[in-house]
Amino acid sequence: MQNIIEVANITYAYPRTDIPALNNISFSVPQGQFVAIIGPTGAGKSTLCYCFNGAVPRLFGGEMSGSVVVAGKDTYENEIPVMAQHVGLVVQNARNQLFNVNVQCEIAFGCENLGFPRQKIIQNLHDALTFVGLQGYENRQPTALSGGQQQRVAIACVLAMEPDVLVLDEPTSELDPIGSEQVMETITRLNRSLGKTVILVSHDTEFIAQFADRVLVINDGSLVLDGSPREVFSKADLLSSCRIRPPQVCQLSYELRKKGFPITDIPITIDEAVTLYEGLQHG
Amino acid sequence: MSKSLVVYFPGQTFFHKLDPRTKIIFMVLVSTVIFAVQDLYLSAFILAVMVILWMVARLPVAIVYGFLKALLPVFAFLFIVQALLYPGVTPIIKPLIPSFIPWIGGMGQINLEGILFAVLLMFRLLAMVILLPLVSMTTPVHILALGMVRMGLPYRLAYTITAALNMVPILQSEIGVIVDAQKLRAMSTFEKGSIWSKVKSYPVLVTPLVIGAMRRAQSMAVAMDSRAFGAMKTRTYIEDINLRPVDWIFMIASTIGTVGILILATKI
Numbered sequence: 251m252q253n254i255i256e257v258a259n260i261t262y263a264y265p266r267t268d269i270p271a272l273n274n275i276s277f278s279v280p281q282g283q284f285v286a287i288i289g290p291t292g293a294g295k296s297t298l299c300y301c302f303n304g305a306v307p308r309l310f311g312g313e314m315s316g317s318v319v320v321a322g323k324d325t326y327e328n329e330i331p332v333m334a335q336h337v338g339l340v341v342q343n344a345r346n347q348l349f350n351v352n353v354q355c356e357i358a359f360g361c362e363n364l365g366f367p368r369q370k371i372i373q374n375l376h377d378a379l380t381f382v383g384l385q386g387y388e389n390r391q392p393t394a395l396s397g398g399q400q401q402r403v404a405i406a407c408v409l410a411m412e413p414d415v416l417v418l419d420e421p422t423s424e425l426d427p428i429g430s431e432q433v434m435e436t437i438t439r440l441n442r443s444l445g446k447t448v449i450l451v452s453h454d455t456e457f458i459a460q461f462a463d464r465v466l467v468i469n470d471g472s473l474v475l476d477g478s479p480r481e482v483f484s485k486a487d488l489l490s491s492c493r494i495r496p497p498q499v500c501q502l503s504y505e506l507r508k509k510g511f512p513i514t515d516i517p518i519t520i521d522e523a524v525t526l527y528e529g530l531q532h533g
Numbered sequence: 534m535s536k537s538l539v540v541y542f543p544g545q546t547f548f549h550k551l552d553p554r555t556k557i558i559f560m561v562l563v564s565t566v567i568f569a570v571q572d573l574y575l576s577a578f579i580l581a582v583m584v585i586l587w588m589v590a591r592l593p594v595a596i597v598y599g600f601l602k603a604l605l606p607v608f609a610f611l612f613i614v615q616a617l618l619y620p621g622v623t624p625i626i627k628p629l630i631p632s633f634i635p636w637i638g639g640m641g642q643i644n645l646e647g648i649l650f651a652v653l654l655m656f657r658l659l660a661m662v663i664l665l666p667l668v669s670m671t672t673p674v675h676i677l678a679l680g681m682v683r684m685g686l687p688y689r690l691a692y693t694i695t696a697a698l699n700m701v702p703i704l705q706s707e708i709g710v711i712v713d714a715q716k717l718r719a720m721s722t723f724e725k726g727s728i729w730s731k732v733k734s735y736p737v738l739v740t741p742l743v744i745g746a747m748r749r750a751q752s753m754a755v756a757m758d759s760r761a762f763g764a765m766k767t768r769t770y771i772e773d774i775n776l777r778p779v780d781w782i783f784m785i786a787s788t789i790g791t792v793g794i795l796i797l798a799t800k801i
Contacts, residue, residue, distance in 0.1 A: 365765035
C-alpha cells in the first residue's frame with residue numbers, strides 16, 4: 251500500500267520558546283489507515299495536527315526542521331490552501347471553525363474557494379450533509395446548533411472538499427456524551443465506508459481500542475510508542491508514566507494480572523474481556 | 534439595544550429583493566448626500582426617506598428607538614454645545630452672565646441658530662446610523678460579499694468586510710457571557726453602578742473580550758486557510774445575483790434624487 255503521509259524528523263518550537271513542542275518525530279501512514287494519536291495535555295498532539303496542512307509553521311511562526319509530505323505535496327513548498335485539497339482539518343472548538351451565515355454557505359465555502367463547478371458543489375454539499383446526518387439543516391445558523399451538530403457540520407465542510415486525509419484534533423472534547431457518540435460514529439464511517447485516511451487525536455481510549463488501526467503515543471513532543479491498539483494498551487507502565495488513561499477493561503486486567511491471575515494477552519475491548527474472563531472462570 | 538443589529542433580518546419585501554449592487558450604490562449615494570447637505574429641511578427629508586425605507590423593508594422599529602436611546606447623550610451634548618457656542622443673532626435666552634463682567638461677560642446666550650444647527654446635526658447623524666443596518670439587515674452577508682466582488686472588489690477584501698459584519702453578533706453574545714459571568718460573581722456595576730463605577734469596571738469587561746477575540750481570530754485564520762481560503766484565482770459562487778428591471782429603476786431613481794438634492798442644496 252502507498253503511503254499518503256510521510257513525516258520525517260520534524261522538530262518544531264513555537265516562537266519565543268526554547269523547548270521544542272515537537273521533537274524529531276517520524277512516521278508514515280498508508281492510505282486508508284485509521285490512526286489515533288494519544289498523549290497527555292500539552293504533549294504536542296495539536297501541534298502535530300497543524301503540521302499536516304502546514305499551519306505549523308506557516309500561521310504560527312517558529313522554527314521547524316524535517317519534512318511533512320501529504321499526498322506527494324510537501325508542506326514547505328505548498329501553501330495551506332493548496333494542502334487543504336488533500337488534508338481536511340477539524341479542530342477542537344467547533345464554534346471557531348464555523349464562521350459563515352448558514353450551514354449551506356459554511357459547507358460550500360471550501361468548495362467555492364477551490365473553484366469546483368457549481369453543480370459539483372451542490373452535489374457535494376448534499377452528499378456531505380447526508381453523510382453526517384444533517385439533511386435539511388442548510389439554512390440553519392451554525393452558531394445556533396448544538397456542539398455535536400456543529401462538529402458534524404465542521405466534518406461535512408472538510409468532507410465536501412474531497413480530501414484524502416482527515417485530521418481531527420479532539421473533536422469531541424467539548425461535547426456531551428450523545429454528541430460525542432454521533433461524532434465518533436461519523437468518524438468511523440469516514441474511514442470504513444469512504445476509505446478516507448483518518449488521523450484522530452482523542453482521549454477516548456475505549457473508542458480508539460475498538461476502531462483505530464494504529465495508535466501513536468506522544469509525550470513531551472516525542473513519539474514514544476507506535477503500534478496497534480493491542481500493542482499500545484498492553485503497555486500499562488508506559489501509559490501510566492505518560493499519564494494516559496487506558497480503556498477500563500485494560501485497567502481491570504492489569505490489576506487482575508498483578509493479583510496473580512494468568513492473563514497473558516490484555517483484552518482491549520469489552521467483548522474480548524468477556525471471552526477471557528469466562529475462560530478464567532471455567533478454567 | 535436589539536441583539537439582531539446589523540445581522541440579516543429575513544424578509545420578502547421589495548427592498549430585501551434588490552440586488553446587493555443596487556443597495557451598495559444606494560448606500561454610497563445616500564452617504565454622499567448626507568455629508569454634502571447642510572440644510573435643515575433637506576436633511577429632514579433624507580432622514581424621512583430613510584425611515585420610510587426602513588418601514589418598507591419591515592425592519593423592527595424598535596431598533597431605531599434603540600439608536601435614538603443610545604445616541605441620546607450625544608444629542609444632549611450637541612444641543613448644549615451648539616446652543617451656547619454657535620454664533621447666532623436670534624437670542625432665545627438672554628446671556629446668563631451679565632455683560633459688565635469682563636472677559637466672560639455676555640456668554641451663555643442661547644441662539645435659535647445654535648439649536649437649529651444641533652437639530653440638523655442630529656438628523657444627519659441619525660440618517661447615517663440607520664443607513665448601514667438598512668442595507669446589512671436586508672441582505673445576507675454572503676450575498677453582500679458577492680455583490681462587492683461583482684463590482685470589482687477583490688474577494689479577500691469583500692470577505693474581510695463581511696466577516697467583520699459577521700463578528701458583531703458574535704462579540705455581542707460574548708459580552709453577554711462575560712457580563713453574566715461577572716454577575717454570578719456578585720459584580721453588579723454594569724447594571725446599577727454609577728457612570729464612574731461603570732467606567733472603572735470597563736477593563737474587566739474589555740480585557741477578556743479582546744483576548745477572546747484575538748484567540749478567535751487566530752483559530753479562525755487556521756480554519757479559513759484549512760478550507761482553502763484564496764486558493765484559486767477564479768472562485769465559484771453557488772449563489773447567483775442578477776440586476777432586474779426594478780434594480781435599474783431604483784438605481785436611476787436614487788441617482789436622480791441624489792442629483793436633485795445636491796442641486797437644491799447648492800441653491801439654498
